[in-house]
Amino acid sequence: MKQGFWKKLTKPIMAMAPMANVTDAAFRRMFAKYGKPDIFWTEFVSVEGLLSKGKEQLLIDFWYTEEERPIVAQIFGAKPEQFEEVAAMIQKLGFDGIDINMGCPDRGVEKQGAGAALIKNPKLAKKIIQATKRGAPNLPVSIKTRIGYSKNQIEEWIPVLLEENLAALTIHLRTRNEMSDVPAHWELANDIVTLKNKYAPETILLGNGDLFTREEAQKKINESGIDGAMVGRGIFGNPWFFSGYTPTTKERLTCMVEHVELFETLFKSDLDKKEGGIKNFDIMKKHFKAYVTGFGEAKELRIRLMETQNAAEVRVITETFLSSHFVLQQK
Numbered sequence: 001m002k003q004g005f006w007k008k009l010t011k012p013i014m015a016m017a018p019m020a021n022v023t024d025a026a027f028r029r030m031f032a033k034y035g036k037p038d039i040f041w042t043e044f045v046s047v048e049g050l051l052s053k054g055k056e057q058l059l060i061d062f063w064y065t066e067e068e069r070p071i072v073a074q075i076f077g078a079k080p081e082q083f084e085e086v087a088a089m090i091q092k093l094g095f096d097g098i099d100i101n102m103g104c105p106d107r108g109v110e111k112q113g114a115g116a117a118l119i120k121n122p123k124l125a126k127k128i129i130q131a132t133k134r135g136a137p138n139l140p141v142s143i144k145t146r147i148g149y150s151k152n153q154i155e156e157w158i159p160v161l162l163e164e165n166l167a168a169l170t171i172h173l174r175t176r177n178e179m180s181d182v183p184a185h186w187e188l189a190n191d192i193v194t195l196k197n198k199y200a201p202e203t204i205l206l207g208n209g210d211l212f213t214r215e216e217a218q219k220k221i222n223e224s225g226i227d228g229a230m231v232g233r234g235i236f237g238n239p240w241f242f243s244g245y246t247p248t249t250k251e252r253l254t255c256m257v258e259h260v261e262l263f264e265t266l267f268k269s270d271l272d273k274k275e276g277g278i279k280n281f282d283i284m285k286k287h288f289k290a291y292v293t294g295f296g297e298a299k300e301l302r303i304r305l306m307e308t309q310n311a312a313e314v315r316v317i318t319e320t321f322l323s324s325h326f327v328l329q330q331k
């Protein structure tokens with residue numbers, strides 16, 4: 001088993017969840033600056049896409065800086081030979097690890113036989129892991145999955161994965177059919193730890209689902225004996241999340257402006273060539289919602305920000321708001 005950076009981490013491990021159209025290069029750089037997780041994850045990227053003519057656009061999702069190490073590239077797909085080729089590409093790009101998505105419920109992803117559809121196809125899942133390891137013999141390989149497809153299948157599905165000697169396994173504690181609609185089944189975490197100890201004690205196990213504060217994450221780790229936690233929605237709008245620092249409203253809003261300016265610098269640089277730049281500005285709008293919350297007039301400010309088209313407009317609106325609302329309260 002290739003463990004790479006995983007064996008150097010101190011437990012409990014706190015990881016950033018991979019999130020499409022969220023954990024892009026700009027988002028990750030903000031966290032590298034204000035509060036680093038123990039591991040960064042990219043957004044998931046299609047192996048088929050990475051081998052197609054359109055790969056340049058997808059490689060943007062693999063941009064990273066040295067400050068983001070250790071960083072894991074996440075991929076999805078259904079053809080082992082494509083995983084082998086892309087794994088070699090990821091190794092060449094200098095990533096610290098490769099993670100394979102086996103939990104995404106998106107229809108388009110599942111239609112290809114990828115993501116959560118692999119829970120129904122354990123033989124193919126194994127072939128994909130083996131092909132990935134062949135393609136990147138120097139990198140640790142991990143999996144992110146769910147507890148089952150339409151019901152709890154941990155007893156049959158988790159051993160299928162653990163038998164492949166993974167460096168790490170992340171379990172989103174819901175079934176595919178539960179999407180994100182019910183509370184995560186943290187009560188199963190302890191049983192999964194037992195399975196891990198039986199089949200692959202060396203594999204690092206991360207739990208995921210509904211962790212919105214560091215304290216909650218720590219509590220779940222203590223209760224279940226899991227090696228660490230992966231946090232997704234809980235980190236939106238809070239690059240300090242992993243540091244434990246609680247920012248003031250002014251700090252958060254100032255940070256949002258920095259984030260949107262970085263987003264524009266990174267992703268709008270070829271405006272001349274391509275209308276709208278290389279990533280759509282609308283991606284920033286879900287971040288506005290997360291940054292602008294929890295204070296009087298937040299809604300009013302959010303509405304104004306939703307109408308913006310670029311970072312300069314965001315700066316003006318935010319600074320005007322801050323100067324009229326916060327000058328007296330916070331220097």
Ligand SMILES: Cc1cc2nc3c(=O)[nH]c(=O)nc-3n(C[C@H](O)[C@H](O)[C@H](O)COP(=O)(O)O)c2cc1C
Nearest residue numbers: 017018019020043044101172209210211231232233
């Ligand atoms: C906007 C969004 C995008 C996501 N994209 C991915 C992805 O690319 N790969 C992946 O494995 N999971 C993805 N997920 C799932 C999260 O990684 C995580 O498993 C899920 O949000 C549950 O964790 P949470 O309750 O901490 O948010 C995504 C979730 C959200 C909300």
